[in-house]
Amino acid sequence: MSYPIYQVDAFTSKIFGGNPAAVMPLERWLPDETMLALAIENNLSETAFFVPLPEDDEADFHIRWFTPGIEVPLCGHATLASAWVLFNKLGWDREQIRFHSKSGPLAVRQTNDGWLILDFPKFTPEEQPTPALILEALEGAPQTAFFVPNDTNYMVVLEDEAAVRAAQPDIRKLKELGNLGLIVTAPGTECDFVSRYFAPGGGIDEDPVTGSIHSVLVPYWAKRLGKKRLEARQISARGGVLRCELKGNRVDIAGQAAFYMEGSVYLP
Incomplete structure (x- = not known):
């Protein structure tokens, strides 16, 4: 066949x-x-x-x-x-x-x-202390993280885009979390926000561009920036551009x- x-x-x-x-x-x-x-x-x-x-x-x-x-x-x-x-x-x-x-x-x-x-x-993350494994795996990780129960991801918000670009997490330690992955995000210099996504729980060290994590990112940044329409970039080596809009309990990506x-x- x-x-x-x-x-x-x-x-x-x-x-x-x-x-x-x-x-x-x-x-x-x-x-x-x-x-x-x-x-x-x-x-x-x-x-x-x-x-x-x-x-x-x-x-x-x-x-x-x-x-x-x-x-x-x-x-x-x-x-x-x-x-x-x-x-x-x-x-x-x-x-x-x-x-x-x-x-x-x-x-x-x-x-x-x-x-x-x-x-x-739309996924709403739960704020909680950053797990010790993330603190060990990612240099400069903040003490507070967000957990996304719908897709078992963690999210950490770094200071700026440069910190996201420089992130080099220990993938082996992230895998020990036993969840799907880790979203790393920050305000963008030429867009509203940037992100990267490491998903060793799914067999992927780093995903080039991930639409689904914007179900989490858009509500977070819409609230923080006070706007519903957002331009996002995932700044992996391949890179990608996403135009997003928060619409009640849904997200347009x-x-x-x-x-x-x-x-x-x-x-x-």
Whole structure:
């Protein structure tokens, strides 16, 4: 059996930037162990799989995401990449795409200038003392951190963008936390805020651009900066740009996408 596969760089307008995601449309689910094996073989931070739902369903597709280590409950860049494939390769001609996911309903719509807007849930982090392992792993970590129970991430806020760029956490110690990962953020010099994301719990030392963490970052920075529309940059080596807006208990996360390749996967 052969299955189509696409690779799209998300949150960037040019290939070799943003975050690459593999996208595999399916007619029906493959076994979980097969989807994890495909994600390992693709060796990208996420591979997205989706199947169509019945016409009378509240969503159009059921979407799932696998890292090379685990299935994750929410992923922004691979959702954006999946929407790009549907709009541009699979002939989807409606205004938006509705996905059912482990994190509830998600939607993606396309703007006239080619940006894709993710409609994602808002996550509220809980302030708490910074765990000792984070203090040991990240030089200059503050004494107060935030925990995000919805996706088991921690978040620390550093003084400025330079501190985020310079961060070199001990990945082995972060993995000992037993959670998904650590978000590091600060005010931006040419945007509202910047971030980086280290996710050893998901088998990823550093994720290039992470849409899902903006479900946490946008509410935090909207409150701190007193504004609902925010421009964000994830300042990994590849880097990415996100236009965000807080909308009640939802967050709009917009990005561009660059098509890289398509092909077929052959399974016995």
